[in-house]
Amino acid sequence: MIEVEGLYKSFKVAQRNAGVTAAIKSIFNPQYKTVQALEDISFTIDEGEIVGYIGPNGAGKSTTIKIISGILVPDSGKCSILGNTPWKNRINHVRNIGVVFGQRSQLWWDVPVMDSYYLLKDIYKIPETTFKSNLDLLTATLDLSALLSTPVRQLSLGQRMRCEIGASLLHDPKILFLDEPTIGLDAVSKMAVRNFINTINQEKKVTVILTTHDMSDIEALAERIILIGKGKKLMDGTLTELKNRFVTHKTVTVDFAASTQDLSIKGTTVLSRTKERISLAVDLETIKVSDVISILSQNFDIKDVAVNAQPVEEIIVDLYKEFQI
Amino acid sequence: MKAYYSFFKMRLLKGLQYRTAALAGVFTQFFWGFILIMVFEAFYRSTSSPQPISLQELIQVIWLQQSFLVFVMLWFRDSELFSLITSGNIAYELCRPTSLYGFWYARLIAQRLSGAILRSLPIILVASLLPNPYGFSSPVSLFSFGLFFVALTLGLILIVAISMLIYIFTFYTMSPTGSLLIFGVLGEFFGGLILPVPLMPPLLKSIVYILPFRYVADLPFRIYAGNIGIHEGLQGIGIQLLWIFVLLSLGNLWMKNALKKVIIQGG
Numbered sequence: 305m306i307e308v309e310g311l312y313k314s315f316k317v318a319q320r321n322a323g324v325t326a327a328i329k330s331i332f333n334p335q336y337k338t339v340q341a342l343e344d345i346s347f348t349i350d351e352g353e354i355v356g357y358i359g360p361n362g363a364g365k366s367t368t369i370k371i372i373s374g375i376l377v378p379d380s381g382k383c384s385i386l387g388n389t390p391w392k393n394r395i396n397h398v399r400n401i402g403v404v405f406g407q408r409s410q411l412w413w414d415v416p417v418m419d420s421y422y423l424l425k426d427i428y429k430i431p432e433t434t435f436k437s438n439l440d441l442l443t444a445t446l447d448l449s450a451l452l453s454t455p456v457r458q459l460s461l462g463q464r465m466r467c468e469i470g471a472s473l474l475h476d477p478k479i480l481f482l483d484e485p486t487i488g489l490d491a492v493s494k495m496a497v498r499n500f501i502n503t504i505n506q507e508k509k510v511t512v513i514l515t516t517h518d519m520s521d522i523e524a525l526a527e528r529i530i531l532i533g534k535g536k537k538l539m540d541g542t543l544t545e546l547k548n549r550f551v552t553h554k555t556v557t558v559d560f561a562a563s564t565q566d567l568s569i570k571g572t573t574v575l576s577r578t579k580e581r582i583s584l585a586v587d588l589e590t591i592k593v594s595d596v597i598s599i600l601s602q603n604f605d606i607k608d609v610a611v612n613a614q615p616v617e618e619i620i621v622d623l624y625k626e627f628q629i
Numbered sequence: 630m631k632a633y634y635s636f637f638k639m640r641l642l643k644g645l646q647y648r649t650a651a652l653a654g655v656f657t658q659f660f661w662g663f664i665l666i667m668v669f670e671a672f673y674r675s676t677s678s679p680q681p682i683s684l685q686e687l688i689q690v691i692w693l694q695q696s697f698l699v700f701v702m703l704w705f706r707d708s709e710l711f712s713l714i715t716s717g718n719i720a721y722e723l724c725r726p727t728s729l730y731g732f733w734y735a736r737l738i739a740q741r742l743s744g745a746i747l748r749s750l751p752i753i754l755v756a757s758l759l760p761n762p763y764g765f766s767s768p769v770s771l772f773s774f775g776l777f778f779v780a781l782t783l784g785l786i787l788i789v790a791i792s793m794l795i796y797i798f799t800f801y802t803m804s805p806t807g808s809l810l811i812f813g814v815l816g817e818f819f820g821g822l823i824l825p826v827p828l829m830p831p832l833l834k835s836i837v838y839i840l841p842f843r844y845v846a847d848l849p850f851r852i853y854a855g856n857i858g859i860h861e862g863l864q865g866i867g868i869q870l871l872w873i874f875v876l877l878s879l880g881n882l883w884m885k886n887a888l889k890k891v892i893i894q895g896g
Contacts, residue, residue, distance in 0.1 A: 374723065374724070375719075376891075377889050391889075394723070396726070398724050403721070403724045408718050410721040410724075414643060422635070423635055426631050427726070427727060429632070
């Protein structure tokens with residue numbers, strides 16, 4: 305459905321130091337630096353997938369989204385989305401996609417949201433029945449009913465974002481690009497947006513590509529992760545694969561009836577120990593978590609057990625470190 | 630087509646909201662019109678040789694200039710479009726299945742039209758109540774009024790085609806100030822809005838007739854005043870059509886080219 309092959313893009317960035325002298329200098333002798341934003345990016349995405357496109361700031365996430373949504377022309381490379389090359393058949397291509405740029409607005413600032421929706425209806429030539437059923441679905445799932453008659457400038461960020469996402473789905477796009485859709489949202493709005501993305505993915509088979517810095521977005525939504533850094537693709541796989549590869553330790557915490565017995569289990573290190581509680585880091589390569597628990601239960605009168613995996617955030621931080629990005 | 634129409638409508642409605650701005654504009658234009666009329670009256674009184682345009686005709690032109698100011702001035706602009714380009718919010722415009730040129734064109738026409746609707750009628754109305762020779766009078770004939778109407782409409786289409794070039798230029802310069810100033814001043818001068826074209830020296834006049842600017846305001850207004858006859862008027866409309874064709878093609882082509890190189894600013 306989406307095939308990207310060998311995408312390259314570089315930008316010329318003006319460079320100068322702060323200050324008046326540097327500014328005057330740069331009038332006569334402007335300095336430029338070429339920044340390789342994308343270097344040989346390739347991937348294939350099938351229908352109905354939700355893909356999390358992640359990487360640190362400046363990795364090239366937004367550049368990729370811009371290129372595959374047809375608004376930026378790459379230096380070289382191939383891309384075919386539903387048979388169209390985005391930057392060559394822009395108008396045909398954008399009919400099939402919906403885009404949300406988390407930091408920009410597509411709604412008309414001065415008028416009620418509904419006016420923008422009607423305008424989009426005419427722009428995309430959405431048939432009346434489709435428009436109505438889509439609007440009903442969006443209103444119900446995104447809880448928009450109270451917002452549609454409000455001018456956009458009077459909406460809060462979270463409310464506006466819900467309307468933005470609604471706006472990008474009115475024309476039944478087959479693919480949805482979300483560039484940081486949950487930026488700046490509170491927990492409740494984030495949940496609403498995530499639930500909604502899951503719903504349309506399951507009910508309408510919309511393929512979703514999202515970039516985000518919020519790892520809980522990824523955990524809640526994405527089956528598959530593409531990690532890029534400094535313009536290069538570093539990893540492409542499922543979240544489980546990622547975890548299996550990088551989660552080497554789990555933490556087992558046990559509460560028990562007071563005891564002062566000493567204990568050392570091979571393959572574990574004690575993180576903390578009180579009279580009624582022990583916390584162990586378990587090296588999964590040496591010993592299984594279940595074995596650790598059974599040893600503990602033989603020695604203590606266990607009241608409560610908690611097993612914690614390394615949170616995805618930390619895995620990502622480790623990943624960034626490993627790839628030195 | 631419907632998309633352009635609803636976009637146009639939305640823009641028109643937005644423009645009609647600014648009633649106070651329009652009222653202030655009406656007063657300014659009146660004031661300005663009077664100054665111009667007084668200057669030219671003094672000029673006509675001090676000369677005895679016959680001029681290529683009579684004071685009566687010139688007064689008609691001046692009132693039309695003042696009332697259709699937003700139709701004919703190049704500096705009348707949509708600053709939202711400039712900020713779309715410089716801030717990168719053009720990203721969303723490019724995600725729509727429409728030609729960006731056509732879309733912006735509809736938007737600019739609507740903006741000028743909504744500005745004119747609120748301003749032109751009050752000025753014309755009050756000006757026509759003024760005593761002779763300062764007042765605005767009815768056209769010389771019904772046919773020349775029809776011709777005036779056609780030329781004015783084509784003039785609007787033409788000026789938006791010219792102004793589109795300024796917007797496209799901003800893709801390269803990232804700041805509209807310079808091109809706006811140069812285009813604005815040149816357009817105003819060569820359009821006969823500072824010095825009426827008939828009063829220009831022959832050499833300058835021949836330059837003005839080569840450039841597109843005078844076909845925006847000078848042609849329709851002088852047709853109305855009767856200074857340009859039916860025959861010359863029809864000829865002028867032909868040249869208007871030619872310029873519109875040339876500038877629309879050029880603008881479309883340039884826009885396509887610019888979009889290939891455009892960098893969407895911001896992350």
